[in-house]
Amino acid sequence: xxxxxxxxxxxxxxxxxxxxxxxxxxxxxxxxxxxxxxxxxxxxxxxxxxxxxxxxxxxxxxxxxxxxxxxxxxxxxxxxxxxxxxxxxxxxxxxxxxxxxxxxxxxxxxxxxxxxxxxxxxxxxxxxxxxxxxxxxxxxxxxxxxxxxx
Numbered sequence: 001x002x003x004x005x006x007x008x009x010x011x012x013x014x015x016x017x018x019x020x021x022x023x024x025x026x027x028x029x030x031x032x033x034x035x036x037x038x039x040x041x042x043x044x045x046x047x048x049x050x051x052x053x054x055x056x057x058x059x060x061x062x063x064x065x066x067x068x069x070x071x072x073x074x075x076x077x078x079x080x081x082x083x084x085x086x087x088x089x090x091x092x093x094x095x096x097x098x099x100x101x102x103x104x105x106x107x108x109x110x111x112x113x114x115x116x117x118x119x120x121x122x123x124x125x126x127x128x129x130x131x132x133x134x135x136x137x138x139x140x141x142x143x144x145x146x147x148x149x150x
Contacts, residue, residue: 056150062088062142070105070121077101078138079110080147081121088147091124091135102135110135 059080065071065088070081072093079093079102091110093102100114109118109127117131124135141148 056139056141056148059140059147059149062086062145062147065147068108068121070110072102072105072110074101076149078140078149079105079135080140081105081110083108083122088140088142089122089124090138090140090149091119092138094135095131096133096135097129097131 057076059073059076059078060071062082065080065082067082067085070079072079074093077093079091081089081091083089094100095102095112095114095117097112097115097117100112102110102119103113104111105121108121110121110124111118112131115130116128117126118128119125119131119135120127124137126132126134139150141150
């Protein structure tokens with residue numbers, strides 16, 4: 001006669017299923033993106049496309065990011081700022097408090113709508129809680145007039 005499942009058996013089985021389900025995540029790079037399936041032909045690709053020069057995904061043009069402000073890219077889960085003319089920074093758009101997506105960049109801060117946390121556009125550090133940890137930096141590069149993720 002089979003023994004009834006214990007709590008430990010049920011938890012172990014669930015963890016194994018979760019691990020198998022995450023096996024398909026192995027194709028993602030450390031930045032959270034996926035490798036391009038087909039390279040694009042030019043470095044001036046439309047936003048959201050990969051470039052042939054290895055510059056990463058084009059997020060925006062440099063003119064799209066206001067000086068002293070920034071822009072949230074919800075799909076890519078990244079926020080790009082321009083603290084001073086020609087200097088571009090990028091951070092995770094996921095608030096370190098409870099995982100909400102930040103939604104605005106204004107008056108020198110990146111703002112979270114859920115609980116009011118605010119982060120500096122210069123370095124992602126906390127200006128106002130309840131968040132206690134800064135937004136993690138993301139890698140961006142400027143190629144010509146395009147801002148590239150990764």
